[in-house]
Amino acid sequence: MRLLVVEDETRLARALQRGLQAEGFAVDVAADGPSGLELARHGGYDAMILDVMLPGLSGYQVVRRLRGDRCWLPVLMLSAKDGEYDQADGLDCGADDYLTKPFSYVVLLARLRALLRRGAPRRPAVLSAGDLSLDPARRLVTRDGAAVDLTAREYAVLEYLMRRAGEVVSKTELLDHVWDDSLETAPNAVEVYIGYLRRKIGRDRLQTVRGAGYRLV
Secondary structure, eight states: OEEEEEOSOHHHHHHHHHHHHHTTOEEEEESSHHHHHHHHHHSOOSEEEEESSOSSSOHHHHHHHHHHTTOOOOEEEEESOOSHHHHHHHHHTTOSEEEESSOOHHHHHHHHHHHHHHOOOOOOSSEEETTEEEETTTTEEEETTEEOOOOHHHHHHHHHHHHTTTSEEOHHHHHHHHSOTTSOOOTHHHHHHHHHHHHHHOGGGEEEETTTEEEEO
16 A cells, blocks of 8 residues: 655654554655655545645645646644644545544554545545535535625535435425424425525426436536
């Protein structure tokens, strides 16, 4: 297994390289964002350990560019930024896992093994369907490049439909995944929000499949 470590703290980078090599991995190291991005694009790695605070490009920028290039290399972010929003930003921009410094080397190895078991399935950071685009990290929806103003519930319904674009999604699925389980929500609430979305993204984009549900096209 070939790993890429992108870390600008020289001592930590060397320690990671030595430790991972002792576990049987082939390990390359990059000390800045641009060189890490270039290696990740063309190096044929099985996974990458990526620092957030890097010279040239941040770890967030590196991951966004990789996902924008449709490169699904598994990424474990490693950072001293331990706030909950920092971790959410890292995961939302396309990373697969996030570990804060200081960290347990045993835990790092376990998370790395988990990433390698899952492999690199297609998982775009930005969802798209035709001229619609939804960026979960920025909570931004655009249609043909123009921003679409949605309420929180409209956004949640659209996000779920976009993750299942082209498939028929039932009212029950939408209720289970979008509405709070603790609330008793009438099934016609789904119809109401589908109507709201149709007015904002175009009636032709949301098809009703009689007796089955809805399909985003």
